[in-house]
Amino acid sequence: MAILGAMTARPPGRPRSGVHAVVFAATLSTVHELGYARATVDRIAAAAGIAKTTTYRRWPTKGALIVDCLLDAFGPIPLEGAGRAELMSSAIRWIAAKIAEPGVGDAFAGVFSDAVSDPALREILSTRLQDPYRIALQEALGEPENRVLFFIDVVVGTLLHRMGMTGEPMADDDVTTLTELVLPHFTGSPP
Amino acid sequence: MAILGAMTARPPGRPRSGVHAVVFAATLSTVHELGYARATVDRIAAAAGIAKTTTYRRWPTKGALIVDCLLDAFGPIPLEGAGRAELMSSAIRWIAAKIAEPGVGDAFAGVFSDAVSDPALREILSTRLQDPYRIALQEALGEPENRVLFFIDVVVGTLLHRMGMTGEPMADDDVTTLTELVLPHFTGSPP
DNA sequence: TTAGTATCGATACTTCAGGTAGCGAAACGC
């Protein structure tokens, strides 16, 4: 019995091999070992055990590969806190922990830098990576778009600046300080 | 009469031409027009009216050139406010305005990104660019190093993240919001 | 004026990474 009928009609020819998970893992480990710039598509493909050309059959550019890899590494943002303070605090700790994972912060900072002088990549980064989390935060917090964008600028910008300047992810103490800095501004009441 | 005596004894041979100012201006305008990645050393040199080789006689790498250019563009941080609040507020507005100048933000974000995967450049960035301002802020504010570093992470990180994501410098409204976010944390009294 | 020295511009070159093209081999459904 065909599940979903025509939608699953397999096209003729050799099927694509499911390499996404392997490539994502290879990307993070290669970036972690060699840094972003020296993690070439060639090396990533070799680490994944596939040919470079196969990588370019899946992702049009290195930037697109990295963004997809980050999307996979981040997953959905957990938003189960009771109340705005808990919600935002857990979101900050979540993204800080993700960026601290081996290779994730380097890949994030690296693709972010590339986007500075590549409008096409900036569009991918903004649309595919930032927008889903922005929208989820808007709905969960009931804040307007510009406030949520500012929130993301502060949190992610701070974490990436620390990572870029020191080469190490931000320590837990400072992440706590970051929450203490941000929360009052978004949850406190004006005098 | 020789001023400073032996210290000004000119070495033999053709003297170096003073091209720093011209190269800095050419760097910023080229980065502004073409973006960081497409602002090659070749193009910058051409815009400055000198040969590429002459550029490499002054600066060992593109990153070193950009850092020197930023140092020249920033200049010393103005710290003449009365009281910590005014001091920090004026510092935030100063760096925001500098980053908003044509080419400066792009160059800053670009070299920052390169530093992610280039430890030598990161060292240059940290030592030559960040440290002078960090030390000046430590003395002016009487804050410990880690607090000032955190302050820089938040302010510069936020400004660069906005620049990288949108391609535009942060608007004045949001810079004001940024000061309102940061100031209470550094000037307010704990309950 | 001449000799010596160091920089200049110009050209050519090397290296490396992103990305593309073309091929025969392999993996499917029929």
Next chain:
DNA sequence: GCGTTTCGCTACCTGAAGTATCGATACTAA
């Protein structure tokens, strides 16, 4: 087996960082 598509492989193009060389030039000292 046949048609189709993807696979790995190799070769290639482009562009940019950085290096090497060389004659021309600008200056000092004698």
